[in-house]
Amino acid sequence: MASEDIFQNECSEEPELEVEQRMETEDAAESEDETEAAAPTEETSPAADAATEKSVGSKSAADHERAAKLTQLPLGRVKSIMKLDPDLHLATQEAVFTVTKAVELFIASLARESYKFTAQFKKKTVQKKDVDMAISVVDCLLFLDGALK
Amino acid sequence: MVERIEDLNLPNAVIARLIKEALPDGASVSKEARAAIARAASVFAIFVTSSSTALAHKQNHKTITAKDIMQTLTELDFESFVPSLSQDLEVYRKVVKDKKDIKASKKDAADASASGSGAATEEAT
Numbered sequence A: 001m002a003s004e005d006i007f008q009n010e011c012s013e014e015p016e017l018e019v020e021q022r023m024e025t026e027d028a029a030e031s032e033d034e035t036e037a038a039a040p041t042e043e044t045s046p047a048a049d050a051a052t053e054k055s056v057g058s059k060s061a062a063d064h065e066r067a068a069k070l071t072q073l074p075l076g077r078v079k080s081i082m083k084l085d086p087d088l089h090l091a092t093q094e095a096v097f098t099v100t101k102a103v104e105l106f107i108a109s110l111a112r113e114s115y116k117f118t119a120q121f122k123k124k125t126v127q128k129k130d131v132d133m134a135i136s137v138v139d140c141l142l143f144l145d146g147a148l149k
Numbered sequence B: 001m002v003e004r005i006e007d008l009n010l011p012n013a014v015i016a017r018l019i020k021e022a023l024p025d026g027a028s029v030s031k032e033a034r035a036a037i038a039r040a041a042s043v044f045a046i047f048v049t050s051s052s053t054a055l056a057h058k059q060n061h062k063t064i065t066a067k068d069i070m071q072t073l074t075e076l077d078f079e080s081f082v083p084s085l086s087q088d089l090e091v092y093r094k095v096v097k098d099k100k101d102i103k104a105s106k107k108d109a110a111d112a113s114a115s116g117s118g119a120a121t122e123e124a125t
Helices: A002-007 A014-044 A047-056 A058-067 A076-081 A091-119 A128-137 A139-142 B012-022 B031-058 B066-077 B077-108 B115-124
Strands: none
Touching: A002 B066, A047 B031, A076 A091, A091 A128, A091 B012, A091 B031, A091 B066, A091 B077, A128 A139, A128 B031, A139 B031, B031 B066, B066 B077
16 A cells, blocks of 8 residues: 555654753653652562563663663653553563654654645645544554544 | 553653654644544554563563564564664664663772672673
8 A cells, every 4th residue: 555655764863863952851750750660560570580670670760861862752651651561571671662662653654644634635734634544544553443532 | 451541641742743853844733633643652552562462472481572572563564663673773782782881891990899880780781
């Protein structure tokens, strides 16, 4: 399907420098989330995988500070979203990073898909109906069907 | 599964920026559309996580790794994300490693008997 082509070019990473400063302030708030989020993990999962546990928990605050330069979305927030999955036992920090990056790519893709309909209606502002159209037309977005009510 | 809807919120400012960067100059996004995209992003994160969990479970391992995420994305028809993500992951690994090295050398210089640095270095591996 032609509309899926846009999902192919997803490598734009340039505008990160200008973002850094803002991220630093968000980062301060987020690292608190991070430490809070780390505690429940240690309770829910027994000491069996202690080494991996650390990769999710204690290490993350320090990593987060550096990773802020690589991701725009806060890793801590994405991690707490991931933890909503009751079946999730442990996730490495790399996995959290990958999901965060994937979500960023996803947002850009969905925005572009939606804009196709905006442009089709000869408009400049993306409306909710454009997003709905994109979701109903693009195959790999089918999982969102009905989720945005 | 989801108790508080606020847990699913990603920061609005960042969402707005990501959308803006993806669209051509002069284009804008209505509030409702931005909210919809933000919610879609949260749903996407959960969708990918639960699919990865299922995948890891099938393969009899408990810890979700970056590799699981990549494999899941491929299965979910988001394979176009994978090359870019692999690159990002390389950079991430390098940054983590560099940080580890800097930390280690700093600690070494400051205090030869820095047992704390040893522990931190092990964790980061």
